[in-house]
Amino acid sequence: MELAHEQRGDEISVRQITERAGVSRQVFYLHFHDRDEAITTAVADSLAEALPRDTGSKEEALALIHRFLGFTTGHVALYTNLYRSSASEQVATAARTLLHPACVILARSVLGDSSAADPAVRDRDTWREQALTTLLVGGVMEVSRRWVEARTGDHADIDPAIAHQMLDDCLRLLLGDAPPRDV
Template sequence: MDARIERTRRALQGALLELAHERPFDELSVSLIAERAGVNRSSFYQHYGDRDELLADALDAAAAAAGADAPALELIPTGRPPAGMAHFLTHFADHAELYRRALGPRGSALVAARLRNRVAGLVREGVEHTHSHAFDDMPLELAAAGIAGSIVGVITAWLELDPLPDVDVAGEWVWRMVLGPGDTR
């Protein structure tokens, strides 16, 4: 990608994240975001179709910058979540207000779909890595989609709690949903 395009996209993403910590997302106009980024409205529309597309890219970039890649979801029934689970969930806690908006009832279908797809990919990798036979009688894509939906559902519900429980607690909840109803204690 051209360096100027990348620089403008990063400026817009950073402006959106900064502004979102100052006021609700629904109050952020394209003009305000563009002004904060130091570009004009037409530049915004040269790079993004709307605020939701920018939001999805900004959250993806923030997750990558924070090293918040989800832990490998190796579906080994242990009582403890994978070591990286808390780090993964910290990214959501750091941007809780944006994720509440993006994953909520009037949220961004694009953000939710990207998150589900990313988590489903991690589940597929985990199943393949562990050579699990738990899903041999069904398409792996179906199993990964179901587990990803559960994980995103738990994350969404956790972010709605006030006060927000600690990421370690949320990690335990996510892991219990991944493992299913069996007792792993």
């Protein structure tokens, strides 16, 4: 995690990781297939540690999403160093996986939890839920990416609160109300 904050992901070597961790290459390869898996695991574990575990309610789902955004805004160098590295897609997949349950809850809050007796109606409702969940996950990822890119571009002094406001605006549009949040 420290190395990913310090340099580009593709420039990190297994040797650097093992030296920083104080372990041998053999120990490294007992736990990881390659450098990218080690980077992905470090980032995914840090992200999972930063996010609340319970997302049973709409409020808890919103809190998780805002915590994810808080993680992103607090780790700008990490995002910048991993962007377009060979590990970036794996890290993005890990982030989407962590966001998915919260976004399912939000989609169900809009569409309702379908338990229709008619299989055709149930299938249609399932597709609608999956589509809205995918839109929510992608939207959260995109708001996060957009804020980090603004921060690393011409707006280096942009306040992290702007990212949360952007997210709230998008969620309000999709969910139809002003979502409460716990950042």
